Amino acid sequence: MRRCAAALAAAVAACAEAASVRWLADFGPPASTARPPFEALTPAVAAGDGRAGWIAPSGLSAFRHAHREMVANPFRGRQEPPPIWTTPETEDAVWSVSTNSLIVPVPPGEYDVWLLAGSSDGRHAAWVFDFDFAAGGATDRVQVAGAYHFELRRLRAGAEDGALRLDFLPRNRWIANAVMIWPAGDATAEVGVLAPLREAVFGLPPHERDHWVRDPDPPTAPPRPPRPEEEARGFVLWNRHWQECVYPRDRPREDELDPVLCLFAAPGEYEPATFVVRPLRPLTGARVEVGDVGPVRGADTDIRKVRYMAARPNWADRGRWRIVPDVLERFRGGALPAEENARFWLTFRIPDDAPPGLYEGRIRFVCDRGAAEVPVRLRVLPFRLREDPSRRYAIYYHHPFDLAAAAPDAHSADYWRRKAELEHADMAAHGIRNVVLSVRSGAAGPDGRFAIDWVGLEAKMDLWGRHGFVGPVVMGVDCDAIYRKHMNESYGVHLRNVRRPPPAFAEELAALVRQIEAGRRARGWPEFLYYPVDEPSTDPAAVEFMSVVLAAVRSAEARTYVTADPTLPGFAPLRPWVDVWCSQPFALDEVAVRAEWAERAVEHWCYPNHIAGENDHTPVGGARMTFGFGFWRSGYRALIPWIYQGVRGNPWNYLDHPSMDFLVRSEPDGTPIPVALWEAYREGWDDVRYIATLEWTIREARRWDAPRIRDAAAAAERELAAVRDAIRAQPKYIRDDLWGGEEFDVRRWQIARRILALRSAMDEVARAAH
Amino acid sequence: MRIVGPRLLRRTEPAVAAVTPINAAMFADSRFAPVRVEVQGVRPGAFATVEYGLASPAGRVAHVRADLGRGEHVVVLPLPPGGLPAGEWIVSAEVAGSRESVWAPLMLVPSPWEAGR
Known part of the structure; x- marks a missing residue:
C-alpha cells in the first residue's frame, strides 16, 4: 500500500512536471532568428547531454525566405503584397531527403506534438514533400505540394523514458518549420501559441491585419425560441436550397425548418442536396448517415460539410474581408461548435441502370446528445440526358x-x-x-x-x-x-x-x-x-x-x-x-x-x-x-x-x-x-442537357406523322419558349434579379415533363401501330 | 427648359411598394411561398400591418398578416397542406385597411413527387 502511494506520488510529481513543459522550436539556418517563446534550432544541433536536437545533423538542409514587405510588380507597374506574409516560423525551415529524428527531453507524460510544415520559397513550386511524421506510437502522413502551402498537424504522443522522439520518415523528402510540444490538452498553449500562429499562417499577420476591415454579416431572419425537441437534442435542423448561401450565423425562416429533400434526376446524373444543423450547444460525435434511396446506395453518396473561409468580396480587394461559405470538404464526423451553422452537402449519383420510379429514403444526423432524420424523395426519370454538341x-x-x-x-x-x-x-x-x-x-x-x-x-x-x-x-x-x-x-x-x-x-x-x-x-x-x-x-x-x-x-x-x-x-x-x-x-x-x-x-x-x-x-x-x-x-x-x-x-x-x-x-x-x-457549374450544364434532350426529342417527334405526337411536340416547343421568355437576360448573372433556387428546379422540371409527355405519346402511337 | 417627372420621392402614408415571389414558378405541393415585400411610408422604428396572400380567380387560399417596418422583407406564406391546383396564381399584398394593393404572378407546376406519376 505504501509502495502504491509512493508510485502515485511519483506519478503525480511527474505529471506536475510535465504540466509545466512547453517546448517550441523554430527551425532554420544559423542566420535565422526565432520569436519568443520559440527557440531557434538549426540543423547543426545534435541531440545529446539532455539537449534537444537531431540524431543525424549531417543529413539536413535549411533555408530562409522571408516575405515581410510589399513588392514591386514591374509587369503591372505597382507595389503589391508578397505571395504570402511570412512569420518568423514560416519564413524558414529544415528539410531532408533522408530519415531523421528529433529528440526532445521531456518528463514522462502525454503530450500534444504540433508540426508546422511548408515552404516559403517560390522556387519550390514543383516540390512535393511527402513524409510520415511519427512520435510516441502515433503517425501522420504529411503531404505538402508546392511553395506557400503549409500543413499544421497534431499528434498525441506519450513520453516514457525521459524524451520524445519525433521521426521524419520521407517517401521522397520532408520539411519542418516548427514543432510545438506541450502537455496534452493544454488549453492555455492552444490559445496563447497555436491560435496566433494559425491566424498568421491561414489569415493575416498582425501588422497586415490592421489594414483590413471585416464586412458585416448579411441580414438574417429574426430569432425564434427553440422548440422543446430542438432544446433536448441540442440543435436546430433546417435547410435552404443548395444554391443559396448559408452563413455561419444565419437563422432559419419558418419555411426552412423541418426539411424534406426532394430530387428528380436522370440515370447517370449527379444531384446535390443539403441540410443544415445549427448547434444550440457544442456538439460532439456528430456524423451523417445516408440510407439507400431506391437504387442509390447510401454508401455511394458523397457527404461533405461546407467550410467557411475568410475571403475578399472582390478578387483584388486589399482591406475588406468577410466570412463566406466556400469549400465542400469531406465529412467523416467530429465536433461542431455552438451557434455556427453546419451545412452538410450531399451529392447523389443516380446509377446508369437505375429503374425509373419514385423512391424514398432518409438521412440521419447523429451526435452524442441526440439525432434527427431528414426524409428524402427521389424521382428517377426514364431517360438519359444528351449533350448539346453545339455548346462547348x-x-x-x-x-x-x-x-x-x-x-x-x-x-x-x-x-x-x-x-x-x-x-x-x-x-x-x-x-x-x-x-x-x-x-x-x-x-x-x-x-x-x-x-x-x-x-x-x-x-x-x-x-x-x-x-x-x-x-x-x-x-x-x-x-x-x-x-x-x-x-x-x-x-x-x-x-x-x-x-x-x-x-x-x-x-x-x-x-x-x-x-x-x-x-x-x-x-x-x-x-x-x-x-x-x-x-x-x-x-x-x-x-x-x-x-x-x-x-x-x-x-x-x-x-x-x-x-x-x-x-x-x-x-x-x-x-x-x-x-x-x-x-x-x-x-x-x-x-x-x-x-x-x-x-x-x-x-x-x-x-x-x-x-x-x-x-x-x-x-x-x-x-x-x-x-x-x-x-x-x-x-x-x-x-x-x-x-x-x-x-x-x-x-x-x-x-x-x-x-x-x-x-x-x-x-x-x-x-x-x-x-x-x-x-453549380455542373447543375447549369445539366440544365442545358435537359434542354438538349427535349430539343432532340422534339426533332424525333417531328418525324412521326401522328396528330397526337405533333400536338405534344407543339406543346413542348411552346413550353420551351415560355421557359426561355422567363429568363431575365443579363450580360452578367451574379446575384440580382435571378430565379430563386426552387424556380430553377421547376423550370428544369417543365422541360423534363415535356420529354416524358413526348416519349409517352410516341410509345403509345408505336404500340397502337403494332 | 425641360421638366422631367413627376416622381414619387417619399411616401407619407404606409404602403406596400412591391411584392415579388422569391420563386415565380413553384411546385404545386410546396408547403410555403417565400415572398419579398417592400414597405414604404413607415417612420423608422414604426411598423405597419401588412396583409398578403395567394389567390386565383376562384378565390384567396392563403392569407397572412404581419407587422413590418420600412424596407424590404422576406415573408413566408404557408400553403394548404394538400397542395394546390397547378396554374397561374396571384400573390398580393397591401397595408391593412388600404385599397392600394400590389400583386405579382406565381405559377404552380405539377410536382414531380406526386404519387402515381
Missing part, C-alpha cells in the same frame, strides 16, 4: 504536367501527374470537355528552328483524349519570348509596355505557328485556336500590335482567339483578324452573336469571371444561370471560365497574395475538393 464547356487550367516537368524527383513528378489525372476526371464529371493548353517553344534559335516541347504537349493531349475532351484547343504560344528576342524586354501584362516590333517579329511568330500546325496535323490532333496574348488593352499601341500578331497567325492558316470585349470601340481594328472573341460577360446580344456566326463564321465565347472567384465563391445561383439557362439564351458557343484551380499564395488563405484564389481546392494527396460554384 471549357475551362482555363494550370496544368500540373508543367510542374511534373520541373519536379525535383520522380515522386514529386508522379504526384503532379496523378493530380492532373484526378482533375481531368473531376472536370469530365462536371461537364467540362476542353481545357486551355499552352506549348513551350521559346524564340527561334540561330537555325530558325523552335525547341517545341512536343513531349510535354503529347502527354497533355493524351490525357485530353483519355477523358473524352473535344476540340478546338485554345493554345497559348510563346509570343512574348519572340517579342523579348526582338525588343529585349517583355511587353508586360495587357501589353502595357508594348512598342512596335520589327517585321522579323511577325515572320518569326508565323513560322512558329506553321511549325506547330505541322506537328499538330501529323499527330491527328484537333484544331488549335491560337492564343498569343491574354487580355490586350484598348491602348492604340496594344491594338496595333495585336493586329500584327493576329495577322501573323492567320498567315500560317490558323484561327485566332482573342480575350477582349468586342463591343469596345477601341478593338474595332481587330475585327478582320479575330476568329473567336472571348469576353467576360455575355457582351453581345443573341441576335448579334448568331449573325456574326452566320455571316462571318466568327465565334463568341465567354469567360465569366464574375462567377469564377472574382466575387468570392458565393454567387452560386449566378453560376448556375450562367452555365445553364443563361448560356442557352445567350447564343454564345462556349463558356470557358478562369480557372479550374487558381492558387495564389497559400491555398488555404484567400487573404494573402495580391488577389483571391479561384475555384477548386485540393486534398493533401491532390484529390479535388469542390466549392459550391463548381457544383
Whole structure:
C-alpha cells in the first residue's frame, strides 16, 4: 500500500512536471532568428547531454525566405503584397531527403506534438514533400505540394523514458518549420501559441491585419425560441436550397425548418442536396448517415460539410474581408461548435441502370446528445440526358504536367501527374470537355528552328483524349519570348509596355505557328485556336500590335482567339483578324452573336469571371444561370471560365497574395475538393442537357406523322419558349434579379415533363401501330 | 427648359411598394411561398400591418398578416397542406385597411413527387 502511494506520488510529481513543459522550436539556418517563446534550432544541433536536437545533423538542409514587405510588380507597374506574409516560423525551415529524428527531453507524460510544415520559397513550386511524421506510437502522413502551402498537424504522443522522439520518415523528402510540444490538452498553449500562429499562417499577420476591415454579416431572419425537441437534442435542423448561401450565423425562416429533400434526376446524373444543423450547444460525435434511396446506395453518396473561409468580396480587394461559405470538404464526423451553422452537402449519383420510379429514403444526423432524420424523395426519370454538341464547356487550367516537368524527383513528378489525372476526371464529371493548353517553344534559335516541347504537349493531349475532351484547343504560344528576342524586354501584362516590333517579329511568330500546325496535323490532333496574348488593352499601341500578331497567325492558316470585349470601340481594328472573341460577360446580344456566326463564321465565347472567384465563391445561383439557362439564351458557343484551380499564395488563405484564389481546392494527396460554384457549374450544364434532350426529342417527334405526337411536340416547343421568355437576360448573372433556387428546379422540371409527355405519346402511337 | 417627372420621392402614408415571389414558378405541393415585400411610408422604428396572400380567380387560399417596418422583407406564406391546383396564381399584398394593393404572378407546376406519376 505504501509502495502504491509512493508510485502515485511519483506519478503525480511527474505529471506536475510535465504540466509545466512547453517546448517550441523554430527551425532554420544559423542566420535565422526565432520569436519568443520559440527557440531557434538549426540543423547543426545534435541531440545529446539532455539537449534537444537531431540524431543525424549531417543529413539536413535549411533555408530562409522571408516575405515581410510589399513588392514591386514591374509587369503591372505597382507595389503589391508578397505571395504570402511570412512569420518568423514560416519564413524558414529544415528539410531532408533522408530519415531523421528529433529528440526532445521531456518528463514522462502525454503530450500534444504540433508540426508546422511548408515552404516559403517560390522556387519550390514543383516540390512535393511527402513524409510520415511519427512520435510516441502515433503517425501522420504529411503531404505538402508546392511553395506557400503549409500543413499544421497534431499528434498525441506519450513520453516514457525521459524524451520524445519525433521521426521524419520521407517517401521522397520532408520539411519542418516548427514543432510545438506541450502537455496534452493544454488549453492555455492552444490559445496563447497555436491560435496566433494559425491566424498568421491561414489569415493575416498582425501588422497586415490592421489594414483590413471585416464586412458585416448579411441580414438574417429574426430569432425564434427553440422548440422543446430542438432544446433536448441540442440543435436546430433546417435547410435552404443548395444554391443559396448559408452563413455561419444565419437563422432559419419558418419555411426552412423541418426539411424534406426532394430530387428528380436522370440515370447517370449527379444531384446535390443539403441540410443544415445549427448547434444550440457544442456538439460532439456528430456524423451523417445516408440510407439507400431506391437504387442509390447510401454508401455511394458523397457527404461533405461546407467550410467557411475568410475571403475578399472582390478578387483584388486589399482591406475588406468577410466570412463566406466556400469549400465542400469531406465529412467523416467530429465536433461542431455552438451557434455556427453546419451545412452538410450531399451529392447523389443516380446509377446508369437505375429503374425509373419514385423512391424514398432518409438521412440521419447523429451526435452524442441526440439525432434527427431528414426524409428524402427521389424521382428517377426514364431517360438519359444528351449533350448539346453545339455548346462547348471549357475551362482555363494550370496544368500540373508543367510542374511534373520541373519536379525535383520522380515522386514529386508522379504526384503532379496523378493530380492532373484526378482533375481531368473531376472536370469530365462536371461537364467540362476542353481545357486551355499552352506549348513551350521559346524564340527561334540561330537555325530558325523552335525547341517545341512536343513531349510535354503529347502527354497533355493524351490525357485530353483519355477523358473524352473535344476540340478546338485554345493554345497559348510563346509570343512574348519572340517579342523579348526582338525588343529585349517583355511587353508586360495587357501589353502595357508594348512598342512596335520589327517585321522579323511577325515572320518569326508565323513560322512558329506553321511549325506547330505541322506537328499538330501529323499527330491527328484537333484544331488549335491560337492564343498569343491574354487580355490586350484598348491602348492604340496594344491594338496595333495585336493586329500584327493576329495577322501573323492567320498567315500560317490558323484561327485566332482573342480575350477582349468586342463591343469596345477601341478593338474595332481587330475585327478582320479575330476568329473567336472571348469576353467576360455575355457582351453581345443573341441576335448579334448568331449573325456574326452566320455571316462571318466568327465565334463568341465567354469567360465569366464574375462567377469564377472574382466575387468570392458565393454567387452560386449566378453560376448556375450562367452555365445553364443563361448560356442557352445567350447564343454564345462556349463558356470557358478562369480557372479550374487558381492558387495564389497559400491555398488555404484567400487573404494573402495580391488577389483571391479561384475555384477548386485540393486534398493533401491532390484529390479535388469542390466549392459550391463548381457544383453549380455542373447543375447549369445539366440544365442545358435537359434542354438538349427535349430539343432532340422534339426533332424525333417531328418525324412521326401522328396528330397526337405533333400536338405534344407543339406543346413542348411552346413550353420551351415560355421557359426561355422567363429568363431575365443579363450580360452578367451574379446575384440580382435571378430565379430563386426552387424556380430553377421547376423550370428544369417543365422541360423534363415535356420529354416524358413526348416519349409517352410516341410509345403509345408505336404500340397502337403494332 | 425641360421638366422631367413627376416622381414619387417619399411616401407619407404606409404602403406596400412591391411584392415579388422569391420563386415565380413553384411546385404545386410546396408547403410555403417565400415572398419579398417592400414597405414604404413607415417612420423608422414604426411598423405597419401588412396583409398578403395567394389567390386565383376562384378565390384567396392563403392569407397572412404581419407587422413590418420600412424596407424590404422576406415573408413566408404557408400553403394548404394538400397542395394546390397547378396554374397561374396571384400573390398580393397591401397595408391593412388600404385599397392600394400590389400583386405579382406565381405559377404552380405539377410536382414531380406526386404519387402515381
